[in-house]
Amino acid sequence: MSVHNRSRYSRYRGGPDPLAPPVDLAEALDAVAEDVMAGYSPRHALQEYLRRGGRSREGLDDLAARVQQRRRDLLGRHKLDGTLNEVQKLLDTAVLEERKQLARDAMMDNTDRAFREMQLQNLPRSTAAAVNELASYDWQSSTAREAYERIKDLLGREVLDQRFAGMKQALENATDEDIAAVNEMLQDLNELLDKHRRGEDTDADFQNFMAKHGQFFPENPQSVEELIDALAQRAAAAQRMLQSMTREQREELMNLSAQAFGSPQLMAQLGQLDDNLRALRPGEDWTGSERFEGEEGLGLGDGTGVLQDLAELDELSEQLSQSYNGSSLDDLDLDALARQLGQDAAVTARTLAEIEKAMHDGGFLHRGADGDLRLSPQSMRRLGRALLRDTAKQLSSRQGHRDTRVAGAAGEQTGSSRPWEFGDAEPWDVTRTITNAIRRTIAGGGDPGHGLRLAADDIEVAETEARTQAAVVLLVDVSFSMAAQGRWVPMKRTALALHHLISTRFRGDRLQLITFGRYAQTTDIGELTALPPFQTKGTNLHHGLLLAGRFFRKHPSMQPVLLVVTDGEPTAHLLADGDTWFDYPPDPETIRVTIAELDRLGRAATQVTFFRLGDDPGLERFVQRMARRVGGRMVAPETDDLGAAVVGEYLRAHFRGRPYGESDWVK
Known part of the structure; x- marks a missing residue:
């Protein structure tokens, strides 16, 4: 080879590495979602992640600390x-x-x-x-x-x-x-x-x-x-x-x-x-x-250069703080960061900026009707999938558990097939589906030999034995004690795992999420995930049961399943004028109307499970009596095991079996 034709290779310096893999948002999304469930706004949660960094990546606070150390080094090394x-x-x-x-x-x-x-x-x-x-x-x-x-x-x-x-x-x-x-x-x-x-x-x-x-x-x-x-x-x-x-x-x-x-x-x-x-x-x-407090003398020119470095470090410190209105990581001067801290710092900052941009532009965050950022449905699905996976591991690790598949199968196949309908989770009848596509193609004058395109009307699913569909209500306590005792995030993780399970695996079922504190209200999974901890006191189970009964009446052909997560006795109830009555210790009238509403649900053959959090003996006795009145169950999981307990109970109620070895975890 001629010397003049040889190529020389060096580090790429024209911006981000064009051959670098795309930034992995999994860790960032998990961290943001966890903070959102703890009560942070998505904007604040994202800012906190960018400040902390990841398991193997520096954050803005680390870079800011390096900037301050560089500043101290300059002042401590030189004199003028x-x-x-x-x-x-x-x-x-x-x-x-x-x-x-x-x-x-x-x-x-x-x-x-x-x-x-x-x-x-x-x-x-x-x-x-x-x-x-x-x-x-x-x-x-x-x-x-x-x-x-x-x-x-x-x-x-x-x-x-x-x-x-x-x-x-x-x-x-x-x-x-x-x-x-x-x-x-x-x-x-x-x-x-x-x-x-x-x-x-x-x-x-x-x-x-x-x-x-x-x-x-x-x-x-x-x-x-x-x-x-x-x-x-x-x-x-x-x-x-x-x-x-x-x-x-x-x-x-x-x-x-x-x-x-x-x-x-x-x-x-x-x-x-x-x-x-x-x-x-x-x-x-x-x-x-x-x-300046050092020993290394500086001339006028070099000293001026050091003063410029100090000014540049101060600007970088402000940029890294992201504390001013309209701040964005696009504001970071990557060239200045590379000059002061080295190329590795600039790469770190660029990666964090890419994460911030991808979270906004990639559909992981969206702006709600109130103008605030929220986790997008895409983020909710990803988080729910991860939580359900964790829940499945917890279930499978329980001693005495059977291998429980949560693929949504509807029972044993009968040998017949029927047209697919939205929400069906049964397996496709591939032979019938392909045959339908061929017939439709020929009827339209096409040649099946040149390829087929499936249409929704072509699809047939294998019929299975009848399966009871369920109308499921998850009633979650959002009183002050839930947040004070560290049960706020596990409650949200539980709701999200159950929501993902039903919406993706058992789409024939219907789920309603209801929160109850001083009042009760229906909510969607996005609102519940972003719900900040409440400071008001009150456990209005009565109102929550009223809303649950209303939901069950909207689905009369489905099996009603009620799952109640609480850490306290009822201390509030709804009055006739729509106001709420609160008293502690619980007022006898609060107990009376709550039990009356529970009895009404029991007469409608509702399958009821109470999930008692905490070790209060009085609460244990009260919840146990409530469950027995309606032939229901009481489960007392550890806080970190709440998700597995709720999902396990839903599956047990759904399949009308007892495949989960209750003696290991039911009191």
Whole structure:
């Protein structure tokens, strides 16, 4: 292979990796759903997940902590006397070399030598004052003269590096022509900014300026506004650096600046530049300061760069906090994050942003009628499937359980078939279905040999032995004690698992969810999942039983099945005027009307199961008597086992069998 035809490979840097697998939302969705069931809004739940991160992924809080650590490292490592120290070293070198030269020069007049030595001996202690005093000194040592000239060169490069990053290196060993070019650039820049302040500049003015002086601006701004932004951020950081110094350091540098390149015009142009930038960008932080506590000295240019880093870290901290109105992870400056924390941090942030976007755009969250975000039906189905899977594992792990399939089979096949109807869960009769499709295709003039398309009318299902359909009511206690005792989320998980089971496996059955606290009300699974914990007291089982009876009467041909989840005795009942009566301990009238409504359901052959939560002996005796009155059952599961208990009871009632080894878990 020719050398010229060889390919070179490196890390892809053009944005997200185009070959990377799509982001996995499973963990995020599970975490968001869990928090929603605990009472968080979906928006808050998503924000919390993004803050915490996943099992193997950093979150926003982790990135924010790294930003703060980076900030502490910068302040704890550096101090701002680098330029002063360099100037002092060069000054000491110049004075020492001059003294050596005076001692060696035997031809010098003794009076002149003594005067020079006295002048050197009595230099001011202030570095700036000493440098200024030696400005007119006639150096006898060429080495000393060179060291002194390097002071002016260093000061000039540092002063320019404060405003234009990279100038310190670019102007090393600068010639008079280089200095003249800088002065000309500054003059043209101030003229451009003056015109812009007055609104008199044109795009051609900017283009001409960049064509002439573009080498001084590696940022390659595309407009005068971008140019001003870059210059103002740097100039404001330079001001904050000066204000972060001690008063003595600041005064020394201000006095030394007069020696920059030995050019007073340079300092005048820089002063005008600062004035223009302050007027054009008053919103920049021109007055702040930082406290540096390290030992590593920084020059003016490098120190200004560190102040810019600190400002960038502060912006990243605000972006990562997501605490401002309208915040979004799209606001994150990934380039800045990569500069400050490394590419891995930018990848993490990009992934979190993709998760946020996918949760909104991928149909996992939707906006309800009230304008708030809610879990979408897609999310509810996925969560219900996962909860039902967990419930099945709990059921199958019980000692003495039989293998119970929950595929919705309707019994043994009879050998006959019938047209499919919506809600049927019976297996297809494939032979009859294909035959129907062939007949329909031929009748329409088509050729079955060129392929078949099935229509809904073609489908036939295998008939099975008759199965009783059920009207199921899940009554769940939403009184304050349910939330206070940690039973709120298990209650919701139970409802969601049962809802998913019936809606996907036993679609011929009907399910009604009813919550009862001070009042009772029917609810759908989405509303129940998003229901926040209530702070009001009251357990109005009476109202809940009234609503259950109304639902059963709407489905007279179905077997009524009532599942009641509660952790307290009835303490409220519904009055004739629709108001509610609450008292604790339970009022006898509350007990009377509740039992009367339960008896009414019992006379309608309702299969009743109470799920008692907690260890209150009084509640146990009361619920046990309630169950016995209607030939029902009482189950006392552990809170984490509630879902398996409710689903197991539903299946037992549905198949009219006892396949679950009740002695292991029924009291």
